[in-house]
Amino acid sequence: MALLEVKNLEVKFPLRQGELTALRDVSFSLDRGERLGIVGESGAGKSVAAFAILNLVSRPGYISGGKILFEGRDLAGLSRSELRTIRGNRINMIFQDPMMTLNPVLTIGTQMIECLRAHRRITPAAARQLAIEKLRAVSIPSPEARIDQYPHELSGGMRQRVVIAIALLTDPSVIIADEPTTALDVTIQAEIMELLLELCEHNNVALILITHDLGVVSQVTQRAIVMYAGRIVEEGATRRIIDSARHPYTQGLINALPERTRPGQRLNQIPGVMPSLMDIPQGCAFHPRCQLRIDACQQQLPAYSGSEHARVACLRVDEQERAQ
């Protein structure tokens, strides 16, 4: 049995102008210790998908359909107190901006001890000891001194290390990291990503990494999901997706990167922009930007073809792959 299984998840936001569907028919699974990447541009629904797992979709948004099974239990059906035994305990989250996640008026130690004591019966002294240990595990120098500092006394990279230490405090089974290094400089990003990867491997923690950066996905994850306009368009082993993407959107995204073109040449751009979720085109949402579209693409929502972990939603892919 998979550790986490998301089945046909649908999230809607009722707005004055009508109902917006942020996620449509999103299904994926995650095994113990596995690292999964969710890739997409802004507005693709990748963050909503992650938030929905922990029932954190901000109001007025709501989960309008589907199941989220964690060790076989449906998280969407749990009461708030039942959910609290999982959220922040078994499944933890790391957000983009550590300055927004950490409370600026509490010391790091206070925040870590508070978090531990919310989930476990533990004395403050023992909690403090454990917190220092975790700070050491994320390579924070002199953790005994740092633990009494406030977030503003640390650099951006150090703050994100603290956030990772907090996420590891309760020995979770899953960590969901939403663009954890986007706010950081490239040299710090490399360090944080390496740290996160090593900690997940060492502690056998499963990781869901949400990012727009295909280079990071390639370095850290084993399997990847590509999202477009609230729907999964492709899933597969990370290396396979990067080396031979099947969906025209994935291909376009990878080929648009500067490193895929000779220096000085024009980049391979995808024409147009991602549609607003209020106004998703009929049929395949990508068809207005797709070079391969045929009439059927404008009518028919493409079904998934392939196996559970190597699937693609495109009418033309089937056709092309059969022809080869």
Added chain:
Amino acid sequence: MSSQAVAAEKSAAEELLRVEGLSREFPLTSGLLEQLRFEGGKLVRRQESVRAVNGVDLQVRRGEALCVVGESGCGKSTLARVVMGLIRPTAGSVRFEGTRIDNLSAEKLLPFRRKMQMIFQNPYASLNPRMTVKQTLEEPVRFHSPGIGRAALGDKVNDVMRSVGVDPGWNERFPHEFSGGQRQRISIARALMTDPEFIVADEPISALDVSIQAQVLNLLMEAQEQRGLTYLFITHDLSVVEHFGTRVAVMYLGALCELAITGQLFSRPRHPYTQALLSAIPRLDQERPSHMKLMGEVPTPINLPSGCFFHPRCVHAQDRCRHELPKLFDSGDGTLVACHAVQEGRLD
């Protein structure tokens, strides 16, 4: 690679902009009372400042795209603003086509302002939300050539809008009606309205999505070819630099570490900081993060290290590095490096 090398050679002859010994400090303590401290039983006056740019020497050659890269806080945006005359340098000079412009009055600077335009990072903040596209584009032309006729101006707006790929029929719309990528096209159009020779672009694609970044980068390259533009391109994204830049300048704590033709910099980085920076780019063909580890973190530009600013993080640092600030020197193949270790042959 070869096309970049050719472009670099062609432009080697003519220099458009020259920056010499440029420094800019921002005082942290403004009033006298703030500067007074009680130390060791005495009242002393102490002035602290952020040293954002420290003695930068740079030439921009006509027709090239000179990219300035570095991490946040390295002074690259301050450099761009000083070059544009938006802030004055504390020391040093900026010359445009041989004329010193950093000390000119606003009035005398006007003719240069027409030739130099700027594109900013965030197209949500840099366009006036209460002006239509037409008004936004007309304003710089009305300002710089007040005598222009209404019809000529209208034609010009339409031409420029078409050239950046925005339908001229939308010129009565407001910025909020456009997507981020479209807005950045409008910012570019505004910069092009005065037919500039030189454009300073400060992180022009960092706020955009991957597929839109490619569109805007292509547009900038097209504009460069058609109009013979020269760019000073500020960015932290090294894969964009590798693609777009004719030459690259790497900055660390307000000083230049290395200045080289793009192909050379990426195939053979000389300065230890450049090497670490390049190794940190996440590449599609990597299955694990692999990067050179640096010691510690970037110090604040308030208390700069003595000697080479990079020495506390550098594994090759020796006594000389701790005391003497390295100057840029030609390492033989045209690459300028500021590193004692490279100069002494300790480091290849």
